Amino acid sequence: MRYAxxxxxxxxxxxxxxxxxxxxxxxxxxxxxxxxxxxHYHLPPHLEEILQPGxxxxxxxxxxxxxxxxxxxxxxxxxxxxxxxxxxxPLPVLTPVQLTLAAWLADYxxxxxxxxxxxxxxxxxLTRSGRKEQPRARRELQVTLAAPPEELETRLQTLAxxxxxxxxxxxxxxxxxxxxxxxxxxxxxxxxxxxxxRTLASKGLVRIQVEGVSLAVPRSEAEAQLATWRxxxxxxxxxxxxxxxxxxxxxxxxxxxxxxxxxxxRALHRAGLIRLEERVRFRDPLAGRSYPPSAAPIxxxxxxxxxxxxxxxxxxxxxxxxxxxxGVTGSGKTEIYLRAIEETLQQGRQAIVLVPEIALTPQTVxxxxxRFPGRVTVVHSGLSAGERYDVWRAIRDGDFDIxxxxxxxxxxxxxxxxxxxxxxxxxxxxxxxxxxxxxxxxFYDARTVAHRLAELTQSVLILGSATPSLESYFAAQQGQMxxxxxxxxxMGHGMSAGPGSADEAVAYATLPPVEIxxxxxxxxxxxxxxxxxxxxxxxxxxxxxGEQAIxxxxxxxxxxxxxxxxxxAVQECPRCEVPLTYxxxxxxxxxxxxNRRYPIPERCPNCDSRRIKYFGSGTQRIEEYVSxxxxxxxxxxxxxxxxxxxxxxxxxxxxxxxxxxxVLVGTQMIAKGLDLPLVTLVGVISxxxxxxxxxxxxAERTFQLLTQVAGRAGRSQRGGRVVIQTYTPEHYAIxxxxxxxxASFYRRELAFRQEHGYPPVRRLARLIYxxxxxxxxxxxxxxxxxILRQRLEALAPAGQAMDIxxxxxxxxxxxxxxxxxxxxxxxxxPAVLLRGLPIPFGWRVDVxxxxxx
Numbered sequence: 001m002r003y004a005x006x007x008x009x010x011x012x013x014x015x016x017x018x019x020x021x022x023x024x025x026x027x028x029x030x031x032x033x034x035x036x037x038x039x040h041y042h043l044p045p046h047l048e049e050i051l052q053p054g055x056x057x058x059x060x061x062x063x064x065x066x067x068x069x070x071x072x073x074x075x076x077x078x079x080x081x082x083x084x085x086x087x088x089x090p091l092p093v094l095t096p097v098q099l100t101l102a103a104w105l106a107d108y109x110x111x112x113x114x115x116x117x118x119x120x121x122x123x124x125x126l127t128r129s130g131r132k133e134q135p136r137a138r139r140e141l142q143v144t145l146a147a148p149p150e151e152l153e154t155r156l157q158t159l160a161x162x163x164x165x166x167x168x169x170x171x172x173x174x175x176x177x178x179x180x181x182x183x184x185x186x187x188x189x190x191x192x193x194x195x196x197x198r199t200l201a202s203k204g205l206v207r208i209q210v211e212g213v214s215l216a217v218p219r220s221e222a223e224a225q226l227a228t229w230r231x232x233x234x235x236x237x238x239x240x241x242x243x244x245x246x247x248x249x250x251x252x253x254x255x256x257x258x259x260x261x262x263x264x265x266r267a268l269h270r271a272g273l274i275r276l277e278e279r280v281r282f283r284d285p286l287a288g289r290s291y292p293p294s295a296a297p298i299x300x301x302x303x304x305x306x307x308x309x310x311x312x313x314x315x316x317x318x319x320x321x322x323x324x325x326x327g328v329t330g331s332g333k334t335e336i337y338l339r340a341i342e343e344t345l346q347q348g349r350q351a352i353v354l355v356p357e358i359a360l361t362p363q364t365v366x367x368x369x370x371r372f373p374g375r376v377t378v379v380h381s382g383l384s385a386g387e388r389y390d391v392w393r394a395i396r397d398g399d400f401d402i403x404x405x406x407x408x409x410x411x412x413x414x415x416x417x418x419x420x421x422x423x424x425x426x427x428x429x430x431x432x433x434x435x436x437x438x439x440x441x442x443f444y445d446a447r448t449v450a451h452r453l454a455e456l457t458q459s460v461l462i463l464g465s466a467t468p469s470l471e472s473y474f475a476a477q478q479g480q481m482x483x484x485x486x487x488x489x490x491m492g493h494g495m496s497a498g499p500g501s502a503d504e505a506v507a508y509a510t511l512p513p514v515e516i517x518x519x520x521x522x523x524x525x526x527x528x529x530x531x532x533x534x535x536x537x538x539x540x541x542x543x544x545x546g547e548q549a550i551x552x553x554x555x556x557x558x559x560x561x562x563x564x565x566x567x568x569a570v571q572e573c574p575r576c577e578v579p580l581t582y583x584x585x586x587x588x589x590x591x592x593x594x595n596r597r598y599p600i601p602e603r604c605p606n607c608d609s610r611r612i613k614y615f616g617s618g619t620q621r622i623e624e625y626v627s628x629x630x631x632x633x634x635x636x637x638x639x640x641x642x643x644x645x646x647x648x649x650x651x652x653x654x655x656x657x658x659x660x661x662x663v664l665v666g667t668q669m670i671a672k673g674l675d676l677p678l679v680t681l682v683g684v685i686s687x688x689x690x691x692x693x694x695x696x697x698x699a700e701r702t703f704q705l706l707t708q709v710a711g712r713a714g715r716s717q718r719g720g721r722v723v724i725q726t727y728t729p730e731h732y733a734i735x736x737x738x739x740x741x742x743a744s745f746y747r748r749e750l751a752f753r754q755e756h757g758y759p760p761v762r763r764l765a766r767l768i769y770x771x772x773x774x775x776x777x778x779x780x781x782x783x784x785x786x787i788l789r790q791r792l793e794a795l796a797p798a799g800q801a802m803d804i805x806x807x808x809x810x811x812x813x814x815x816x817x818x819x820x821x822x823x824x825x826x827x828x829x830p831a832v833l834l835r836g837l838p839i840p841f842g843w844r845v846d847v848x849x850x851x852x853x
Contacts, residue, residue, distance in 0.1 A: 349418025
């Protein structure tokens, strides 16, 4: 008898117990509720030759039936078993590589194996008993012409209605040279009298003369009237639409072209004019979009050198190399990605291209689909459940060779992966956010997972950024990746279909000059505006030249907080204990943590004063200020408040790229890889936002944001300039960003990390506890620390290289009514302290956190 080890789709949690203040450690990893929880079932005879690891099945669990994923097959079971009931789907939903990767993910991130396998499946595919399943394959009628063009009219006549007037008019059309008398015409048409002929004459359709009856209108008008009487017009519209399309049409698409219905289609089907076939319709997220084809340009000497390294040490090596491209903004990294994809496809393999945000997906897809038409699809959370299911199935079936999307695209079921690209690899959005409300998932980092997936599939891995994360650059310095530098900004290529390099055919550009404005000096000079004199002057000059500007501020809203000028009380969210942000257009105060809205107070709740004042600035305030100082400017705003609807990112970017606006005001979304040639001015309203947050990555984030947003300027022959406003111009992150000097920033920041034992020198694991009661949150955190310290002693001497910090309240100590306490573990592999440890409900384990706020 054969057995299956199944991951059942049932949440199973275990908590530790306390014995006289000393909680015991689990006896073995099998006792750990946060890791492996699989159950054994035996295979009925009809499944023994069919069932494979990765299959989705229905199994009995207690008194109910539940779904599960077959983890592995075995020849024995440690306990008495019940049978697998049936297959939920005929083909496995996880590939062998995905199963191996899932095991590694669960171990590395100390995560539930059930939550790990969910990462690989489209929403709703894995369901629970008694729940309504999400939409699956969409079935729809497809309409196809079934008769040759020369037979359409003949067959169409079988659908015609017969009326006396139609009979007479039809005879005259068929016998254009004959002129019968009214009586003879009526007799020929089988009519008892000539009244029908005379009725047609009264309508002006025929002419009764001495020489006989003839048409009184043009032939086309008579044919149109005849079609109306015979009821053929609706049929002709359908047939014309199908002929014009030249291909079968889905019923809904046909309905969008002509006014028709299912009754009409069925009549055409019975007449043998069309075929109606119900088929599975692919819900294509790129439907309706067209991408101009593009050819490969001549590489610059720098690009050629980089490409040769990747080709020789990646595609021609075994195992293939891993690469970090450190290239300034506009240096041509995308062309390297395209060459790598071309080589991958030529080898019969497939590629995954990751971008940090959904906002970047349309622009990236346009570049890749133009080079590889029909072979590109997208995966991201903005797709509907049906679209995500269809794309998942199409990728699994090998219908696409290139998958583009944010971090979730990494789990696409490509049958033959050979290349993984992570563009803008420094972005924190590649890490699953442990702060996300309602998050009960795996807090994975796509960069780390990409390394492991590349190893499992023998794929080439390319990471690219103008501001690499310290972890990636440090790994390259340590020889774990191959570092490739691209220091020159490419403004335009010569075009060639073949290989080669010709710098003389390439236009280069310098990085835009950056002016740092000390806002303290602006205040001393009497300028209390949110714009420095320099930025305002540069903005007017940009508008005068018919060019575009980007204004960056990493804060939404109109004012960042509301304060009573008498008692100093600041309006806070009672659930999150953070200042509420004033949004003038909505006329409300909004908490940017939980999104709850509150009315604007007329009096201070603390002292009843009416002296309520708004302080600080957000993107809405910047938008309003620009409208005041430059009424001629056409404005767009790109932040979380303007991108809530599906397609809003793409719409805003398309409008700005088409020069339907002169100024784009936005948050960090606008700093991520956008190529906008008309942008000649970038203004950073406040470079200090986030610089002094109590997080060891604050300086790195500031440097990356400033460098990236500055890189949006000067990407054409028009040149560009950047104005950075700050109250701390001497900070090394701001100075290095102004000089586009990654090397100096890296040296300074690495020295700081080494001094304090922060990544990339040592690794971190963060445990966050959520509870509505403050005392219970503190008590649970102290209990966890006691367990961890006991475990640390048991791991000696390996545990001597680890530190436990905390417990302490998180920086954002309250969120949506929950108090948040955290514990940090620091060491070479901090997760070793957690593996096999039952993690109670309420805790989140974040291995390699990108933030400790």
